[in-house]
Amino acid sequence: MDNSILRLPAEQLFEEELNALIKAEKDPIPEGWRMSPRSVKTYICGGKVGKTVITPKYIGHERLVEIAIATLVTDRALLLIGEPGTAKSWLSEHLTAAINGNSSRVIQGTAGTTEEQIRYSWNYAMLIANGPSEEAMLKSPVFTAMEDGAIARVEEISRCASEVQDTLISLLSEKRISVPELSLEVPAKKGFSIIATANTRDKGVNDMSAALKRRFNIVVLPAPETLEEEMNIVKTRVEQLSENLDLNAALPKDEVIEKICTIFRELRKGETLDKKQKLKTTAGVLSTAEAISLLCNSMALAGSFGNGEISDEDIAAGLQGAVVKDDDKDGVAWKEYLENIMKKRGMAWSGLYNACRELNE
């Protein structure tokens, strides 16, 4: 593995696991896939193949993973919906890594995404010089996916303008792409599909049309159900990330992760874990992903400016930034949380409480 690369794609990062799974394959493999649906599930949810331990990539809700994989076995496209930070893109990346060994056929949906980016565009120098030809064509990831019988990913589809989204309708129902300039029709090979992700917070920005929605099987990814599950996710991811990033700090202790997850879950839900007290919620989402980056951030602080152990001050700095985003109200909610909940949690929390309070004075 090349260590100088900041972030390796999933298929390279977990190459060994993928190879082990492919080697040990016993079940029938759908056309265009590298392994059977069951092995894909093992890759995502973890398990053991021969002597190789497969690390879980997505924790909790195995059934949803099954539904997602089963969707791709039929020729339907898959739409993953969820709050920000519920591992939608993460899941889609790993699905394509396992199924095709290539997670890089991505279109990032933005307000500026154009129809050409979804279908094809031209190398204008060549177009003007030689006229339209296949060489002058710049194929989009969706185009190449159709040619190769692979899966293309469309991230944040609901951020694209509606007319751009609707380009996908004909691609998904006809399963062919036409290039009128070259009087060419490219049919999709078996195995072609699309995984799109959309954010529930973006609802109403560019709502997907009913026609497009109908061509997707929709899987809603929820926030982790229990504290233990969320802690498990955070722990696993922080370990993986810190390995890659050389943070020079010790991994956070379990009680630190528990504290962070508790705070995030409570503020997210608007009540304490024991359901005895109501709280103000914040405008920010406080997703699991944010908890992970908060801890990595704290580790970086501890590694670069501290003694390598995450201190309460390191966490407090991260928490302040994560909870209080831009809204004044978040600040109020956070202060209330500090005084009403955290302060009363006793000795174990007092260090963190003091560190947080100092930042708020």
Added chain:
Amino acid sequence: MINFFGIRHLSPAGAFYLRQYLDGIKPELVIIEAPNDFEDTVQDIVRNETKPPFAILAYTQTVPVRTVLYPFAEYSPEYQAILWCYENNVRLQFMDIPSKTFLALSDMKIRQAEQADEIDEDEQRPDVYELISEKSIDGSHETFWERTLEHCENYEAYREGANLFGENIRAFSEKDGFDAEETAMREIHMRSVLRSAVKSGISPEKIVAVTGAYHVEGLKSWETEEELPEFPEIPSLHTLMPYSYYRLSTRSGYGAGNNAPAYYELIKDGLQKGDRLYHANAYLSKIAEKMRENGNAASSAQVIEAMRLACSLAKMRGGNIPTLRDLRDAAQTCIGEGSFAAISVACADTEIGTKIGELPDGVSRTSIQDDFYRLLKELKLEKYRSVTSQELRLDLRENLRASTEKSAFLDLNRSFFLHKLRVLGMNFAQLIGNTQTNATWVEAWNLCWTPESEIVLVESALKGDTVELAASFQIKETVEQAQEMPVIAKAVDDAFCCGLPTAISYAVSALQAAAVDAVSFEELARTAFSLSNVISYGDIRKADCSAVEPILKQLYYRACLIMGSACVCNDDASKAIAEAIDMLNSVELAQGFLETEKWITALKEVSSRDDLNTKLSGLCTAILLERNKMTNDELKTEVSRRLSKGVPADLGAGWFEGLTLKNRYGLIARLSLWESLDEYINSLDEEEFKRALVFLRRAFADFSANEKDSIAENLGEIWGLNGAQVSEVLNAELDEAAKEMIDGLSDFDFDL
């Protein structure tokens, strides 16, 4: 060797393959695992008019009532075996311990559990079904069973699979404890029945024993002679009763029921049609149909996609036929667009369904049913026992033209009867709210008969042998379990409505006991209010209310005493207390035997104290005014005191708001009040006025336009203005400057 066919009690494949199996073996005797004293119900079960689901209910005749219930659906293997025997004229026998022994055992078990109520949870071994759930690829023993057994391709596979399943469950079940003993006892009994059947001369090859898969292994040793233990007994009765899919689904757990009866019926249909994907197609189509019925979009394309997804989900789990779980997940993904909430109603309809069983008339007859039908006839209510809902208006007064006493009070007796049914929770009779207020002698009912009513009626047999006894029992039970005083007061009210003197005295004494404990002012007031209703209605219901009067007195005095302290509260809480004060006032007005002086003193106290919630003080002042216990001069002093300059404007306006809660016309008519208000407003400086204005505006917010007009006229009179001119000014459009000023008030900062 006796032929054993292991089953699960509700299993479409079991029911279907059992018939094939019986056709193949052609037995001379079929023995079924069911209490052997239930054999007398068979003649009714096989009748054409009997439509499953139905159940056999056995219950003890002694208190406390214990019950066992044997529900049957069309896809119960036992039911199909019974039908098969009837159609082929083959002898049928039940072999389980009699229901009276079952009841005795369950009685012992409950008593034991009550004695040792603290069982250490950690020491309990995990349930064997939980183990299956954990170990199976599907993560649920229901799905495991469905995938492995309900979708078997032939009866050999089912029989072997079920027997193996039973054997394994047996191996992992508890070896000691009460349940194991009970099982051992049942199996000894069943073995002895098998033995005597063979002894009677039928060759074992010609006997088929239909039993829960669990028991197959235990019954194989039937040949060994063994001594029968003594079977405990409790006197009991049993009856057939109609049952419903809904009730079946709520009795989850092995053997007793299953949680998706309508879905299982689809599997049964599929087996009969020979179409192994029928249930899947039907399930998804039905969901789509129900979605459309509820006004949601669900296209055929979505159903097709869901079907494909369900099949590929089943394949991932190593099956070919989708199970309920696969189907539901597929429906959620493709039809519900990822959210279960979108399809939940359709799912409930499709999985549980609304099917209700039927029995021929006269089959299900417990003593309470006899009593019910007798009363129905006696009270001339028979024509209301129909499925179309009919309204019945009752006049509870004595009919003076009637010749006999019975007919003179017909309506009253009807009312007693219907109230008893209401207390028993039968949906046959629904009380419609009184249309004419204060007409204590009119009552309107909506009567509509459903099979569900019959089920509730049969179940009420457990509470008593007659409608009257059952209703008293129900009221007593409510009283015993009641945590709050108003619940008991409601029970007293119920007892009065039902005309049950013993229940009344029981409930009243319970109420007395509860009243000794500290309760809040609101509870006292609400209780007093419902007791007062009882007393007012008592006369018309020919009831003796003398027992209630002392307790009402007691509650009333208590309420008067603690009212002052209850009025220390914030504005949120004041609403409930205001209602309570109002209730107590009407209680005092309605019941002449209560000492008025006490109430007036309490009102005066709250009215004059400054440290209470001002809104409540205002309300008490209003009540005093209404009852003419306050002179104009006194009011004037009070107004100027409450609204004087030193008082924060919000408190003053809160008081005024309280004052306007009652008898507005009376207030509007009192010129002196408006004079005082005028003086108050004049005394304020600019800033204070703004503050008061906001609160006063709130106080007058729910006055009607007419009332506001009258107030304006009053003020106009005080200022010596002409009514017409005032009206003209008031009703004119606001000009820009005024609008701006009013808008400015929205930004008024009260914290200054």
